[in-house]
Amino acid sequence: MALEQFSDVVQKCEALPNDSYTSDDHNVFTIAGRTCIEEGNSPQVLSIVLDEKNQNIVRSMGWNLLPPLIQVLLEKEDKNLPQCLSIFNHLLEVCKSAQLTCRPKELLIGLLEQVEHDDPDRIAESLHLLLNPLQKVLLCLGSRKASSLGMTLSSVLDQLAKLPVPVTKEQEEDDVFSLCRCCTDLIQFVRPFVQEARLNQSSGNQLEKSHKTASGQDEGAEDELRTELLKFCMKTLSQPLLDVQIRDPDTLPLSPLRTFASEILDILGAVGESLPSLLFHPLLKRKEVPGFLEEEVRYPKNSLASLAHLVFVHHLAADTFPSVFSPLFCLRSNMEHISILLSRPEDSRLQKGLELYEKSMVRVEDGSLPADLLEIKTFLTVPQDLVKVMTVCPKHDLRTKGLKVFQLSIDKFHTEAKYRFFQYMLRTSNHSGVEGYVIKNIKNQIDAALQPGNSNIWFEGAHLLPLLRKVFSLPDGPETDLLQNLDRVMESLNLLRYLVIRDKVTENQTGIWTELYKIEDTFMKPLRVGLNMSRAHYERELQGTMENKKKKTKDKSVLSVSVGGDELPKMTSESQIQALHSALHTFDMIENLTNKTVGRRERGADVRQRSTGPGLEPGTAASRTTASAQGRALNPNTNSAAPDLWIFYINVNNITLSSTDQSSQ
Amino acid sequence: MAAEPTREWSDEQLKSDDLPKKDVIKFLQDNAAHSFLNEHKLLGNIKNVAKTAKKEQLVIAYNQLFESKRFKGTDPVEDVTELVKAVKIEEKPKEVKAEAVDEGPPKYTKAVLKKGDKTNFPKKGDPVSCWYTGTLEDGTVFDTNIPTAAKKKKQAKPLSFKVGMGKVIRGWDEALLTMSKGETARLEIEPEWAYGKKGLPESKIPPNAKLIFEVELVSVD
Numbered sequence: 001m002a003l004e005q006f007s008d009v010v011q012k013c014e015a016l017p018n019d020s021y022t023s024d025d026h027n028v029f030t031i032a033g034r035t036c037i038e039e040g041n042s043p044q045v046l047s048i049v050l051d052e053k054n055q056n057i058v059r060s061m062g063w064n065l066l067p068p069l070i071q072v073l074l075e076k077e078d079k080n081l082p083q084c085l086s087i088f089n090h091l092l093e094v095c096k097s098a099q100l101t102c103r104p105k106e107l108l109i110g111l112l113e114q115v116e117h118d119d120p121d122r123i124a125e126s127l128h129l130l131l132n133p134l135q136k137v138l139l140c141l142g143s144r145k146a147s148s149l150g151m152t153l154s155s156v157l158d159q160l161a162k163l164p165v166p167v168t169k170e171q172e173e174d175d176v177f178s179l180c181r182c183c184t185d186l187i188q189f190v191r192p193f194v195q196e197a198r199l200n201q202s203s204g205n206q207l208e209k210s211h212k213t214a215s216g217q218d219e220g221a222e223d224e225l226r227t228e229l230l231k232f233c234m235k236t237l238s239q240p241l242l243d244v245q246i247r248d249p250d251t252l253p254l255s256p257l258r259t260f261a262s263e264i265l266d267i268l269g270a271v272g273e274s275l276p277s278l279l280f281h282p283l284l285k286r287k288e289v290p291g292f293l294e295e296e297v298r299y300p301k302n303s304l305a306s307l308a309h310l311v312f313v314h315h316l317a318a319d320t321f322p323s324v325f326s327p328l329f330c331l332r333s334n335m336e337h338i339s340i341l342l343s344r345p346e347d348s349r350l351q352k353g354l355e356l357y358e359k360s361m362v363r364v365e366d367g368s369l370p371a372d373l374l375e376i377k378t379f380l381t382v383p384q385d386l387v388k389v390m391t392v393c394p395k396h397d398l399r400t401k402g403l404k405v406f407q408l409s410i411d412k413f414h415t416e417a418k419y420r421f422f423q424y425m426l427r428t429s430n431h432s433g434v435e436g437y438v439i440k441n442i443k444n445q446i447d448a449a450l451q452p453g454n455s456n457i458w459f460e461g462a463h464l465l466p467l468l469r470k471v472f473s474l475p476d477g478p479e480t481d482l483l484q485n486l487d488r489v490m491e492s493l494n495l496l497r498y499l500v501i502r503d504k505v506t507e508n509q510t511g512i513w514t515e516l517y518k519i520e521d522t523f524m525k526p527l528r529v530g531l532n533m534s535r536a537h538y539e540r541e542l543q544g545t546m547e548n549k550k551k552k553t554k555d556k557s558v559l560s561v562s563v564g565g566d567e568l569p570k571m572t573s574e575s576q577i578q579a580l581h582s583a584l585h586t587f588d589m590i591e592n593l594t595n596k597t598v599g600r601r602e603r604g605a606d607v608r609q610r611s612t613g614p615g616l617e618p619g620t621a622a623s624r625t626t627a628s629a630q631g632r633a634l635n636p637n638t639n640s641a642a643p644d645l646w647i648f649y650i651n652v653n654n655i656t657l658s659s660t661d662q663s664s665q
Numbered sequence: 666m667a668a669e670p671t672r673e674w675s676d677e678q679l680k681s682d683d684l685p686k687k688d689v690i691k692f693l694q695d696n697a698a699h700s701f702l703n704e705h706k707l708l709g710n711i712k713n714v715a716k717t718a719k720k721e722q723l724v725i726a727y728n729q730l731f732e733s734k735r736f737k738g739t740d741p742v743e744d745v746t747e748l749v750k751a752v753k754i755e756e757k758p759k760e761v762k763a764e765a766v767d768e769g770p771p772k773y774t775k776a777v778l779k780k781g782d783k784t785n786f787p788k789k790g791d792p793v794s795c796w797y798t799g800t801l802e803d804g805t806v807f808d809t810n811i812p813t814a815a816k817k818k819k820q821a822k823p824l825s826f827k828v829g830m831g832k833v834i835r836g837w838d839e840a841l842l843t844m845s846k847g848e849t850a851r852l853e854i855e856p857e858w859a860y861g862k863k864g865l866p867e868s869k870i871p872p873n874a875k876l877i878f879e880v881e882l883v884s885v886d
Contacts, residue, residue: 326831326832328831329831
């Protein structure tokens with residue numbers, strides 16, 4: 001029935017002169033044709049469509065058959081698949097250079113409806129099929145195409161966003177979900193529009209201002225096209241480019257994703273956007289761009305950050321990006337982008353943020369960054385973000401890289417900047433490990449300043465003392481949780497020990513000798529009080545646990561820790577106390593050493609007596625004390641008198657600290 | 666030479682408790698030679714000396730002064746020089762600026778290829794636009810914004826930035842401030858004022874590379 005209708009209308013229309021088809025004819029053709037295809041009469045439709053004498057009507061109305069055809073093609077199971085495919089290809093062929101007079105907008109919408117799916121396989125397939133016809137329809141829209149192009153690109157990118165992203169190099173090569181193929185197709189799709197925009201650009205420059213009013217409409221259309229393409233680029237920079245890892249040519253010579261990224265950068269150039277302008281955006285004043293997109297929307301921060309990464313880490317635009325900008329300026333600009341990248345917890349973003357930070361820092365000379373950079377907000381917020389990565393990020397690789405980049409940034413600061421940075425970190429990081437790391441850096445800086453010829457005013461004398469006061473302090477006085485603050489306290493004591501050994505009383509270059517009595521009051525005293533309190537507390541705990549063991553009652557601890565549903569075995573009390581005793585024992589050692597060094601022998605005896613506890617050999621403390629006075633025994637690996645005196649890893653299984661060569665002293 | 670000071674007190678007076686130590690010390694400090702005071706440990710704040718010195722010592726010193734006649738002005742010159750040597754000068758640490766104070770000669774040269782208008786010179790912070798070509802010493806072109814293809818000529822724009830603000834390599838910042846609108850110059854920039862030890866590998870600039878730029882200052886706003 002439908003087939004007859006179809007056949008009839010085709011015959012009737014072929015007879016009409018000058019393509020004067022009525023809208024009625026149109027409707028019949030479309031509906032009958034669709035029904036035929038749906039009913040499985042594609043072979044017959046194919047023969048009608050291929051028939052020489054029907055070509056006029058096919059050219060004019062054939063495209064209305066596309067939506068039902070595509071539905072069939074996506075099914076892939078239809079026995080008429082090959083015929084449908086043939087009709088499809090023929091229609092595309094025939095309409096190549098034709099002026100579509102039959103409602104292209106409607107056709108466009110019909111096609112776009114076919115784009116939307118939820119299943120990744122269908123998405124990829126339909127994009128692959130549809131991009132070509134969509135392109136042709138759009139090209140027929142002439143100067144009115146911009147908004148339709150925008151709509152199309154938006155739909156396509158929404159669908160693309162649903163496709164899973166390859167993570168490894170192998171996954172990119174395999175492209176199981178066809179994301180890479182879609183990206184390649186997408187570039188093909190936009191090519192003619194980009195070319196048009198490029199041509200508009202070059203002719204546009206010739207227009208004098210006076211002509212603008214006359215061709216105002218065209219200008220508007222050209223602007224619109226440029227804007228839509230810019231929107232497209234910005235969107236892709238965020239999705240998928242921010243989520244994928246681009247491989248360098250050595251790793252993966254043929255990379256569709258890298259090609260895609262390069263093309264996007266090229267398109268930006270074609271629409272008149274200069275990369276330096278985009279990347280240095282916050283720092284270089286941009287002119288007010290009259291148009292229908294506000295700045296924030298036109299240049300989304302995420303996209304610009306992604307762009308920065310592509311340019312500065314992957315060097316994708318190396319040929320066109322000017323090689324005249326100073327490394328310091330690039331660093332300052334990139335801090336904005338780095339801040340954006342480090343602000344979200346996704347691995348891919350953190351990775352990119354760390355890489356961009358590293359690349360930007362590596363380009364500046366060591367010790368060259370001046371202190372006034374720290375007045376720029378991002379130079380303080382980015383290290384805080386780094387601290388988060390170093391301490392909280394679940395991925396070990398990222399934590400390690402974070403620490404590496406942190407140290408790199410310190411190395412690049414000038415002396416005064418280092419000083420101010422350390423002050424800032426001690427004040428704000430609120431993490432014992434980080435504080436300990438910073439204090440170790442302070443020690444290194446003091447050591448450097450004490451080398452002949454390297455004297456500076458920041459890590460010696462008057463300026464050093466306020467910094468040292470911050471170092472030699474307990475956050476909560478005697479009530480400070482010593483275990484939680486272990487790293488910090490240990491490094492502080494290490495530093496103190498270093499200072500009293502290295503800086504002679506007669507020279508007092510660091511000023512430590514005049515401060516020592518104060519440090520005793522504000523640091524050492526509360527520390528000892530805290531130690532005694534902790535020790536007493538834990539000894540009680542140990543008693544209690546041992547008694548419980550005898551009574552064979554269950555451990556009534558309130559807390560339990562589980563990971564992924566599996567409860568972690570509770571640390572046995574003995575282990576706990578062993579660990580604590582190790583810590584306390586170490587403190588005793590240091591205390592003794594410090595006392596000895598400073599010559600405060602009166603307390604020495606007390607502490608020595610108390611340092612023998614369960615599980616420790618009595619008398620070891622005493623012998624080690626004498627040995628350590630030389631500063632070598634605790635770390636048998638130290639060859640020089642260099643003050644990195646010991647390794648503090650509280651090893652639960654190894655209570656007796658290091659040292660095999662007790663004999664040395 | 667001042668006349669010899671007269672002896673004010675007799676021995677009994679000196680030993681008496683009525684005569685405070687401070688008075689004797691003051692007399693001695695006013696009249697005795699520096700080396701004398703030094704030997705007898707009578708230098709410094711009178712109060713402090715009074716604490717450490719016993720009356721007997723002061724009496725002895727007083728008598729010895731008149732015996733030896735080592736009054737002020739009798740010290741030989743050498744003694745004085747010794748003392749001067751012993752004086753320590755406390756120097757306050759100088760504030761060191763972060764940037765190098767002593768800059769030395771400029772690390773670039775400029776040869777004018779085409780004169781400018783000689784009136785419009787950019788100041789620090791002014792936006793400028795340039796066409797440029799950058800080559801290495803061996804002639805390799807590593808960067809240019811001058812389009813070669815005729816088609817692209819209409820699209821290309823000169824590089825715009827604010828001069829003298831550290832946004833570009835130092836050689837450029839310094840050189841452009843000496844150029845006037847319309848001038849074309851050939852700049853040879855030492856690595857210290859270009860990309861230094863690191864170079865810019867992705868742009869084919871090796872470490873410690875001297876860069877040669879041909880720059881045309883198109884506009885100064």
